[in-house]
Amino acid sequence: MKMFGRHRWLWGSLLSVVVLLVGAGGWVVYQNEYDLTEERVTVTGGKQPLQGVLARPAGGHGPYGLVVFVHGDGPVDATHDTFYRPVWEAMAKAGYASLSWDKPGVNNAPGNWLDQSMQDRADETLAAIRWAKAQPGIDPDRIGLWGASQAGWVMPKAARQSPDVSFVIAVAPAVNWLQQGRYNLLAELKQRHASPEETAAAVARSDRNQAALRTGATFEQYRAAGGVTEGLTPERWAFNKRNYPSDATEDLAALRIPVQLILGGRDVNVDSDDTEAGYRRTITTPGLLRVQRFQDSTHTMVSEDVEHSALRSTVLAIAAPRSLFTPGYLDSIRDFLTSLDHRKG
Incomplete structure (x- = not known):
């Protein structure tokens, strides 16, 4: 009887574990399902075709407004490794579709994003808008841009050059490239409690880098002159x-x-602080600029404890991807888009 009872306890424990695992798996599946209808598309009309994703609100027919995504730096794919999907869903709740694409050279897409200037990226964005205006279910009068970081130099350029851009959502952009680089250098040194000597040496290296850029030095010339090239390729230098x-x-x-x-x-x-001051100084028409700060957010709109913990960020990305972002961030985007339609109404 004792042996039978032990076996029954063991099977009961194993069954409980199985139920927990199945339940956890179901939760993960549920958390990674979005109220979206995604379609792989090929965006034509620009310098080269773009491999994209058009994400529409689920269960509707439109016409929808459209948010065209402008990536930040780096080899980003159309979903940003799924990081965009919670943002797309927030936009869908406001009645907007989203369009994003693999950067040139990413996922075997034609071209190389490192060959692009900010004007090239603006041209690419405007070509995508022209393509999107002809797509069924898209309202051509409600098309705008969302972009993060480096997109801060692309979106204003594209919006200035085309009346087809009716709004901009700028997430953590900078105003001046070189000032942004210097701020980043000093902020990271401060974060890791660098000594005054280490800070001075790093600033001197940065000064040499900027001087070489200003004189138009090639990568080989920069390296021959003693420039630090660790982690730097000729393509990135160009x-x-x-x-x-x-x-x-x-x-x-x-x-x-x-x-x-x-x-x-x-x-x-x-x-x-510098970015907010720059935007307030230049966008002076009353009612056009809405500034929202999330004090606990890092550059990627997640909290520090998430960004600095590979374990926590991985668990959240798998089990609760919407919770990766700082509370209120997704709602702020949805509310902004909703306010645009009320404004037009």
Whole structure:
């Protein structure tokens, strides 16, 4: 009887574990399902075809407004490794579809994103808008841009050059390329409690880097002159040399459309204070600029404890991807888009 009771306890325990695992698996599946209808598309009309995803609200027929996604730096794919989907869903709740694409060269897409200037990226964005205007279920009068970080030099340029852009959502953008780089350097040194000597040496290296960019030095010339090339490729050097003069001031000053500026209070990549001041100084038409700060957010709109913990960020990304973001961030985007339609109404 004791042996039978032990076996029954063991089977009961195993059954409980199985139920927990099945339940956890079901929860993960549920958390990674979105109220979206996604379609793989090929965006044509630009320098090269773009491999994209068009995500529409589920269960409807439109016409929907459209948010065109403009990536930040790096080799980003259309979903940003699924990171965009909670944002797309928030936009869908406001009645907007989303369009995003693999950067050139990513996932075997034609081209190479490192060959692009910010103007090239703006041209690419405007080509995508022209393509989207002809798609069924898309309202051509309600098309705008969402972009993060480096997109801050692309979106104002695109919006200035085309009346098809009716709004901009800018997440953690900078205004001046070189100022952003210097802020990032100093903020990261401060974060890791670098000594005064280490800080001075890092600033001197940065000064040499900027001087070489200004003189148009090639990668080989920069390296031969003692420039630090760790983690730097000739392609990346050419990209930096092409784009380091970027400054969004003039393009921002020309905007006459609603702009939502979203900033993080713990951003070590971009100086949120400088960005907010720059946007307020240049976008002066009353009612056009909406600034929202999330004080506990980093550059990626997640909290520091999530960003600095690989375990926690991985668990959240798998089990509760919407919870990766700072509370209120997704709602702020939905509310902004809803307010645009009320404004038109």
